[in-house]
């Protein structure tokens with residue numbers, strides 16, 4: 001199967017979810033923890049039927065499906081099948097996206113309950129994280145955020161903090177005028193990384209990440225930190 005289904009109580013806060021990891025992505029983040037998913041592959045009719053059966057037979061145990069990857073919006077026509085099945089069954093739907101696909105976001109946003117979107121770096125500094133990114137990254141991500149907000153869908157923005165690739169000033173810059181409901185800074189983990197050199201980087205100390213977040217000047221209502229040591233921590237809320 002070209003989609004990896006996994007059950008998780010962490011990917012949709014407070015809910016038990018079936019997470020669907022779809023193949024392919026248009027970025028190459030140096031810290032990517034799912035490098036096996038970066039090669040794009042077609043989702044076949046068989047993939048779709050298998051997942052639909054998986055959802056059907058576990059309907060009583062899950063509250064939600066999470067469309068993740070890779071970048072799920074590379075397969076927007078196929079994932080519409082899962083979204084329809086979830087909505088017909090009163091399940092919630094969360095989308096994890098890199099924010100580079102506003103057109104596809106617009107096609108499905110009315111049926112999405114929660115979006116978690118990566119903001120890798122200040123929008124004009126994606127070169128710090130990925131060797132590959134569209135020239136109009138800033139415009140694409142801004143448009144995606146506007147579509148999500150115009151549809152009143154809960155938006156969490158997330159950044160993975162990798163020392164040597166990002167500075168505290170980058171987090172201050174990218175959150176300054178970010179229009180989202182929740183911002184989460186994620187501690188870099190050095191176990192599996194696309195760029196093997198990053199496995200020699202130390203994982204940042206959660207206390208130093210907390211200090212970065214406490215010093216932010218932003219109107220985002222909720223600020224969180226995700227770390228191996230302390231799990232998902234609320235740092236600030238309005």
Ligand code: SF4
Pocket residue numbers: 025026027028029031032033034069070071098118
């Ligand atoms: S956007 Fe996600 S899946 Fe794509 S390369 Fe970056 S970390 Fe990996």
